[in-house]
Amino acid sequence: EAQVTQNPRYLITVTGKKLTVTCSQNMNHEYMSWYRQDPGLGLRQIYYSMNVEVTDKGDVPEGYKVSRKEKRNFPLILESPSPNQTSLYFCASSLSWGLAGAASTDTQYFGPGTRLTVL
Amino acid sequence: AQSVTQLDSHVSVSEGTPVLLRCNYSSSYSPSLFWYVQHPNKGLQLLLKYTSAATLVKGINGFEAEFKKSETSFHLTKPSAHMSDAAEYFCVVSVKTSYDKVIFGPGTSLSVIP
Numbered sequence: 001e002a003q004v005t006q007n008p009r010y011l012i013t014v015t016g017k018k019l020t021v022t023c024s025q026n027m028n029h030e031y032m033s034w035y036r037q038d039p040g041l042g043l044r045q046i047y048y049s050m051n052v053e054v055t056d057k058g059d060v061p062e063g064y065k066v067s068r069k070e071k072r073n074f075p076l077i078l079e080s081p082s083p084n085q086t087s088l089y090f091c092a093s094s095l096s097w098g099l100a101g102a103a104s105t106d107t108q109y110f111g112p113g114t115r116l117t118v119l
Numbered sequence: 120a121q122s123v124t125q126l127d128s129h130v131s132v133s134e135g136t137p138v139l140l141r142c143n144y145s146s147s148y149s150p151s152l153f154w155y156v157q158h159p160n161k162g163l164q165l166l167l168k169y170t171s172a173a174t175l176v177k178g179i180n181g182f183e184a185e186f187k188k189s190e191t192s193f194h195l196t197k198p199s200a201h202m203s204d205a206a207e208y209f210c211v212v213s214v215k216t217s218y219d220k221v222i223f224g225p226g227t228s229l230s231v232i233p
Contacts, residue, residue: 004162033221040128042209042223043163090162107153108221110162 002027006091006111013081014119021076021114023091031094032074033058033108034066036087043090049074081118089114121146123212123224131230138182138197140227142210145191152193153211154184157226163209169193180204205231 167178
């Protein structure tokens with residue numbers, strides 16, 4: 001079954017304790033992305049990756065790191081979590097990104113979400 | 120700058136009546152437009168997308184949306200609401216500027232009254 005998986009689904013941690021949220025897709029997609037969802041703000045993009053070893057900042061990258069060593073995996077790393085990073089996080093993937101000068105028309109497939117609470 | 124506005128944070132309709140969820144966008148570039156739905160405690164699922172082909176786009180579960188460039192709108196409609204339509208709906212704009220950009224609207228929560 002084609003899917004995007006995230007782990008853990010729920011996590012409660014304390015300020016400053018490093019954590020990693022894993023994301024994996026089995027569709028051989030080039031493009032992967034992380035979002036956070038907060039009430040009234042919709043989803044905001046944290047980081048994205050257009051292919052292996054190619055990552056770039058989204059709208060809200062502060063306090064986060066990512067890596068893309070393999071095509072299928074795109075972990076999100078919080079080196080020193082703070083309470084303002086309490087949120088619902090989604091990983092997404094799509095087949096590719098847009099051709100030069102054109103926006104992407106590819107559908108993004110989303111993981112089930114990770115609810116993170118930082119105390 | 121690019122932006123997406125969803126004019127209603129919450130919409131409530133009776134079962135069997137029409138649904139209208141409004142979305143307006145601002146973009147200096149030719150965008151692709153999407154509607155995604157999020158059911159409670161679930162991830163996001165694509166409803167439909169506009170990719171510069173037909174301006175009236177049909178999606179899953181009886182939803183459709185019309186792209187109106189002159190009004191910079193991409194409103195989502197359904198002729199008859201079903202209880203299972205109760206969810207959060209996100210309008211999304213995808214643009215390619217100096218870097219790739221995906222912009223989500225703040226979402227509209229749809230309630231369906233029996």
